[in-house]
Amino acid sequence: MKAVQFAEHGDRDVIEYGEFPDPEPGRGEVVVDVKAAALNHLDIWTRRGLPGLDLEMPHVPGSDMAGVVSELGEGVTRFEEGDRVALIAGVAGGGDEFSRHGDPTLAPDFHIIGEHVRGVHSEYAAVPAENLVPVPDGVRWETAGSASLVFQTAWRMLVDRADVEPGEKVLVHGASGGVGHAAVQIADYAGAEVFATASTDEKLEYAADCGAEHLINYEDEDFSSRVYELTGKRGVDVVVDHIGEATYEDSLKSLRKGGRLVTCGATTGGNPGAGLNRIFWNQLQIIGSTMATPGQADDALELVWDGTFEPRVREVLPMSETARAHEMIENREGFGKVVVIPDSEL
Ligand SMILES: NC(=O)c1ccc[n+]([C@@H]2O[C@H](COP(=O)([O-])OP(=O)(O)OC[C@H]3O[C@@H](n4cnc5c(N)ncnc54)[C@H](OP(=O)(O)O)[C@@H]3O)[C@@H](O)[C@H]2O)c1
Known part of the structure; x- marks a missing residue:
């Protein structure tokens, strides 16, 4: 089969689309004939290499x-050949204290397919059956292949970790990106008043279409001053920040007293000033979040399948052009998800 692959970490030129051994399903695994696969920012980090990440190459x-x-594979009873499925990428072996209490994202061995073990940007992929969910007929492959990671992440951030209430004011950064545009839709669904930041007015128009009420072009104006003005000097209840160093300190400034900042990422760097004075005086909560439990992912995806949420697809490319897909993400071109399709399916 053909697969996207790299034999060493590095820039986009390490990416190849070439022959790779056909996957064999192990016990409890299923081989999926891949119809559509989305990129995430995670694919950029994995390609460049991360501290402690020791991958089998290619x-x-x-x-x-x-x-x-x-x-x-042997022992699989949940699925039959021909079933339509989508991947939930988080894996935990089970048996630890956190998995037993329903939260495998906290398990010591929690890891992500594609980041820590072989991923799925290939014509065929062998994955644990436990990591697949059924996709109803009628859901487009581009939708099914691009919703899971970002909608489950944003769902856990807003619904579980930050516990957003109807009527609360929620500021979402990077509203044009995968997690960001999912967070706008979920915050709106939760009944929040959504404030969105992005780098261009065009991206902000898409954010408005996803449910954002207040649009802030962070290239043109200081977002925390604008939030201060728009909220009558009060601040928002919740900030969704996956940007990191470039936004963190102003995100703290944008919160009302007692507000919550929920973070799942640090695209611009993970070591901003701590802001402890502001945190204790304003009694802020800084909340970390990663991926989601299978139940949370199911809840988010049900609302994708019924059309309540929609992953916006900025571009569909042949899998052989995956390096271009990485370039679009690194250059922040467009809005929503970049999807690749095996060339043999085109
Ligand atoms: N922990 C987890 O479970 C988890 C899950 C998913 C993602 N993540 C992390 O979350 C981050 C976002 O992932 P993604 O896949 O959504 O990425 P993405 O689709 O590439 O989106 C990134 C967004 O960041 C914004 N951005 C970049 N630089 C910025 C800056 N200097 N100031 C303000 N905004 C900036 C961009 O907005 P503009 O184009 O408007 O500038 C873009 O929309 C990544 O770091 C990823 O690793 C973590």
Whole structure:
């Protein structure tokens, strides 16, 4: 089969689309004939290399895909050949204290398909059956293959970790990106008044279409001053920040007293000033969040399948052009998700 792969970490020129051994399903695994697969910012980090990440090379990246079950491993009873499925990329071995209490994202061995082990940007992928969810007929492959990682992440951030209440004011950064545009939709669904930041007015128009009420072009104006003005000097209840160093301190400034900052990422760097004075005086909460439990992912995806949420697809490319897909993400071109499709499916 053909797979996206790299034999060493580095710039986009390490990415190849070439022959790779056909996957064999292990016990409890399923082989999926991949129809569409989305990129995440995670694919950029994995390609460049992360501290402590020791991958078997060549590595096949990719943490999102949807397709058709083509082969069942021993012991798989949940699926049959021909079923339409999508991937939930988080894996935990089970048996630890956190998994037993329902939260495998806290398990010591929690890891992500595509980041820590072979991913799914390939014609076929063998994955644990436990990591697949059924995709209803009628849901487009681009939708099914691009929703899972960002909608489950944003769902856990807003619904579980920050516990957003109807009527609260929620500021979402990077509203044009995968997590950001999902967070706008989920905050709006939760009944919040949504403030969105992005770098261009065009991206902000898409954010408005996803449910954002207040649009802030962070290139043109200081977002915390604008939030201060728009909220009558009060501040917002919750900030969704996955940007990191470039936004963190002004995100703290944008919160009302007692407000919550929820973070799942640090695209511009993970070591901003701590802001302890502001945190204790204003009694702020800084809340970390990663991926989601299977139940939380199911809840988010049900609302994708019924059309309540929609991953916006900025571009669909042949899988052989995955390096271009990485370039679009690194250059912050467009709004929403970049999707690749195996060339043999085009
Ligand atoms: N912990 C988890 O479970 C988890 C899950 C998913 C993602 N993440 C992390 O979350 C981050 C976002 O992921 P993603 O896949 O949504 O990425 P993405 O689609 O590439 O979106 C990134 C967004 O960041 C914004 N941005 C970049 N630089 C900025 C700056 N200097 N100031 C303000 N905004 C800036 C961009 O907005 P503009 O184009 O408007 O500038 C873009 O929309 C990544 O760091 C990723 O690793 C973590």
